[in-house]
Amino acid sequence: MYAVILAGGGGTRLWPLSRVARPKPFLPLLGGDSLLQRTVARLSPLVQADDIYLVTDERHGPLVREQLPDVPAANLVLEPVGRNTAAAVALAALIIERPEDEVMLVLPADHRVTDEAALRRALGAAGSLASEGRLVTLGIRATLAETGYGYIVASGAGERREGLPTFTVERFVEKPSPERAEELLAGGRALWNAGIFLWRRDAVREGLRRHAPHVTGPLEEGLAAGRSLAEIYPHVPATSIDYALLEPASVEGAVSVVPADVGWSDVGSWAALLDARAEEGGPRRVVGDGETMDEGSEDVLVHSAGGRLVVTVGLRGTIVVDTPDVVLVCAREQAQDVRRVVDRLVAAKESDHL
Amino acid sequence: MYAVILAGGGGTRLWPLSRVARPKPFLPLLGGDSLLQRTVARLSPLVQADDIYLVTDERHGPLVREQLPDVPAANLVLEPVGRNTAAAVALAALIIERPEDEVMLVLPADHRVTDEAALRRALGAAGSLASEGRLVTLGIRATLAETGYGYIVASGAGERREGLPTFTVERFVEKPSPERAEELLAGGRALWNAGIFLWRRDAVREGLRRHAPHVTGPLEEGLAAGRSLAEIYPHVPATSIDYALLEPASVEGAVSVVPADVGWSDVGSWAALLDARAEEGGPRRVVGDGETMDEGSEDVLVHSAGGRLVVTVGLRGTIVVDTPDVVLVCAREQAQDVRRVVDRLVAAKESDHL
Numbered sequence: 001m002y003a004v005i006l007a008g009g010g011g012t013r014l015w016p017l018s019r020v021a022r023p024k025p026f027l028p029l030l031g032g033d034s035l036l037q038r039t040v041a042r043l044s045p046l047v048q049a050d051d052i053y054l055v056t057d058e059r060h061g062p063l064v065r066e067q068l069p070d071v072p073a074a075n076l077v078l079e080p081v082g083r084n085t086a087a088a089v090a091l092a093a094l095i096i097e098r099p100e101d102e103v104m105l106v107l108p109a110d111h112r113v114t115d116e117a118a119l120r121r122a123l124g125a126a127g128s129l130a131s132e133g134r135l136v137t138l139g140i141r142a143t144l145a146e147t148g149y150g151y152i153v154a155s156g157a158g159e160r161r162e163g164l165p166t167f168t169v170e171r172f173v174e175k176p177s178p179e180r181a182e183e184l185l186a187g188g189r190a191l192w193n194a195g196i197f198l199w200r201r202d203a204v205r206e207g208l209r210r211h212a213p214h215v216t217g218p219l220e221e222g223l224a225a226g227r228s229l230a231e232i233y234p235h236v237p238a239t240s241i242d243y244a245l246l247e248p249a250s251v252e253g254a255v256s257v258v259p260a261d262v263g264w265s266d267v268g269s270w271a272a273l274l275d276a277r278a279e280e281g282g283p284r285r286v287v288g289d290g291e292t293m294d295e296g297s298e299d300v301l302v303h304s305a306g307g308r309l310v311v312t313v314g315l316r317g318t319i320v321v322d323t324p325d326v327v328l329v330c331a332r333e334q335a336q337d338v339r340r341v342v343d344r345l346v347a348a349k350e351s352d353h354l
Numbered sequence: 355m356y357a358v359i360l361a362g363g364g365g366t367r368l369w370p371l372s373r374v375a376r377p378k379p380f381l382p383l384l385g386g387d388s389l390l391q392r393t394v395a396r397l398s399p400l401v402q403a404d405d406i407y408l409v410t411d412e413r414h415g416p417l418v419r420e421q422l423p424d425v426p427a428a429n430l431v432l433e434p435v436g437r438n439t440a441a442a443v444a445l446a447a448l449i450i451e452r453p454e455d456e457v458m459l460v461l462p463a464d465h466r467v468t469d470e471a472a473l474r475r476a477l478g479a480a481g482s483l484a485s486e487g488r489l490v491t492l493g494i495r496a497t498l499a500e501t502g503y504g505y506i507v508a509s510g511a512g513e514r515r516e517g518l519p520t521f522t523v524e525r526f527v528e529k530p531s532p533e534r535a536e537e538l539l540a541g542g543r544a545l546w547n548a549g550i551f552l553w554r555r556d557a558v559r560e561g562l563r564r565h566a567p568h569v570t571g572p573l574e575e576g577l578a579a580g581r582s583l584a585e586i587y588p589h590v591p592a593t594s595i596d597y598a599l600l601e602p603a604s605v606e607g608a609v610s611v612v613p614a615d616v617g618w619s620d621v622g623s624w625a626a627l628l629d630a631r632a633e634e635g636g637p638r639r640v641v642g643d644g645e646t647m648d649e650g651s652e653d654v655l656v657h658s659a660g661g662r663l664v665v666t667v668g669l670r671g672t673i674v675v676d677t678p679d680v681v682l683v684c685a686r687e688q689a690q691d692v693r694r695v696v697d698r699l700v701a702a703k704e705s706d707h708l
Contacts, residue, residue, distance in 0.1 A: 016665070293695060293698065293699075295688070295691045295692075295694050295695055296688060296691060297685075306662075306681075308660075308678075308679055308680060308681055309679065309680045309681070309707055310680075310681045310683075311370070311680060311681065311682045311683070311684075311695055312682075312683050312684070313682070313683070313684040313685060313688050313689075313691050313692055313695065314684060314685035314687060314688025314691060315672070315683060315684075315685050316685070318669070318672070318683065320681070320683050322681050324662075325662055325663060326662060326663045326664075326665060327660075327662055327663070327664045327665065327674070327676050327681055328665045328667070329664075329665070329666050329667070329669060329672065329674050329683050330665075330666075330667040330668060330669075331651075331667060331668035331669050331670070333668060334649070334650060334667050334668025335667075337649045337650060337667050337668060338649075338667055340649050341647060341649055341665055341667065344647065345647075353663055
């Protein structure tokens with residue numbers, strides 16, 4: 001098995017810590033190592049450093065080299081621009097030279113998993129299915145009517161692999177309305193799509209050629225003609241692998257899911273990070289380089305990365321992020337709106353703070 | 355009339371903006387000029403710069419000179435240590451050479467008044483009473499059952515001076531319990547003690563000699579013996595002028611009050627500052643040197659003095675103070691607890707942040 005980690009950046013809802021120059025995967029949001037470093041560490045011993053590949057923005061190549069010195073430089077696939085996950089997966093399937101029938105694990109660089117042994121067991125079972133030609137995804141047991149995630153609806157018919165139940169995917173549901181999310185949860189078969197996929201190299205390439213020729217076409221033609229990625233890539237449509245491959249393939253019954261109860265979070269916003277820290281049983285508080293002090297606050301996350309003393313008094317459900325040039329103070333319930341602030345800065349061309 | 359402004363520092367509840375090196379009176383908390391500069395400006399044309407004296411900590415002499423260049427250097431009374439207001443008033447009454455029967459106006463350096471013309475009218479009426487030998491205080495009409503202020507209970511019997519009603523003070527009430535504050539408010543005769551007093555120089559000196567010989571004794575003996583303030587002052591008891599003079603004098607019927615509806619606030623905490631800004635009709639937002647941005651917050655005060663971008667998202671009743679070395683985020687309702695943070699820093703000898 002080899003792994004392709006998608007480290008495409010983003011993470012604007014974690015601004016002002018997540019910046020263009022050092023986005024979310026490269027930040028130590030859970031303390032100590034960066035999210036990317038933790039992602040690689042938890043694959044061991046299932047996947048070794050030589051078998052780990054990264055698809056990342058070419059601006060972040062040096063960061064990957066710095067954070068993952070054991071991964072060979074040749075294993076980096078550098079994108080000249082971001083074109084979403086379908087292009088990244090297609091590119092990896094085309095240009096990373098591995099045996100045609102080897103299982104390729106695709107996963108995001110910037111999620112959290114607390115039960116790493118359970119993750120490796122699920123990946124083992126999923127890899128076994130994938131080696132037979134199935135397109136396989138892990139499914140996180142849905143515990144909330146979350147509207148920010150994609151859902152996987154499993155069929156009733158399943159078989160066991162390496163001691164774990166597996167199911168055929170009935171369908172994928174994109175980010176649902178609150179009502180639809182409640183229905184999915186009540187149905188009892190809903191799983192969250194964590195963006196972790198396993199498939200043989202030939203299976204994903206054939207699947208993409210069949211369901212997403214608008215993605216693979218420009219890539220294959222350009223590469224065959226010897227053109228550079230800088231020339232080819234901007235012309236590849238930006239679409240997600242879920243939409244381009246998994247949804248249409250699931251209609252044909254070609255997709256399986258392995259439910260995985262692994263303590264997963266996408267760490268997608270400051271509120272999600274606050275929850276992730278709380279689940280880990282620690283105080284609801286992230287301390288960076290700086291000092292912090294508190295008087296009587298609860299349900300607070302402080303990220304002090306500005307070298308200053310950050311003092312909180314009597315707060316409830318509040319996030320404070322201190323950086324050298326920006327201070328963010330955000331209500332927990334409005335954490336999604338951080339993206340709007342970033343949008344306003346982009347519109348105002350305030351690139352110093354982006 | 356001459357004025358003695360008490361600029362003794364303090365303001366720990368306005369930390370981290372108010373610091374030992376530059377405490378509350380010297381800060382532009384209401385925008386533009388400092389509270390001290392605004393206090394002096396609003397006395398004009400009633401009291402001119404030559405007739406303004408300041409009692410301040412000797413460390414802050416240079417700040418006073420810088421902020422009030424029109425006040426003669428000889429008008430500064432520099433205290434080697436702070437000994438509360440009774441000592442400051444006694445010292446001023448003893449060493450500032452003015453005619454015995456001239457009216458001395460005593461007032462704090464760091465309060466807010468919005469109706470300056472009304473203040474000067476009240477001071478005129480109070481000065482008229484004081485010139486006859488009465489000890490006179492202004493009383494702010496109590497509008498809330500505030501427990502952080504001292505109260506003045508006026509007797510029913512009053513006379514008019516310069517078109518304004520005046521009353522004999524029945525008694526002073528120190529910071530009351532919430533229940534007592536409600537009773538005082540319901541009684542309809544309660545006024546807040548704003549620390550603004552008028553009396554003849556001889557009247558206050560005689561009053562202090564009679565009611566507070568433990569304060570005037572060490573001062574008069576030391577000065578008569580030619581000792582320096584550095585030698586004398588540490589031995590003077592630290593007590594308030596309210597407690598040392600006004601309370602006992604009121605029992606004898608020697609104190610009058612002039613009610614003054616002047617838009618007063620003691621600007622005693624970040625919550626009081628937030629209210630003061632809101633009353634002035636402006637947005638609930640103080641902007642210092644830095645930029646600010648907001649998404650959907652209400653009832654928020656941001657003081658940006660750290661040169662950074664301060665971003666608030668979805669907050670309610672929250673104060674954010676950004677300074678070069680400290681960031682404070684405080685719930686409006688817990689603004690009094692800022693003092694506890696300062697106490698902890700003092701206990702930990704964290705003088706860098708004090």
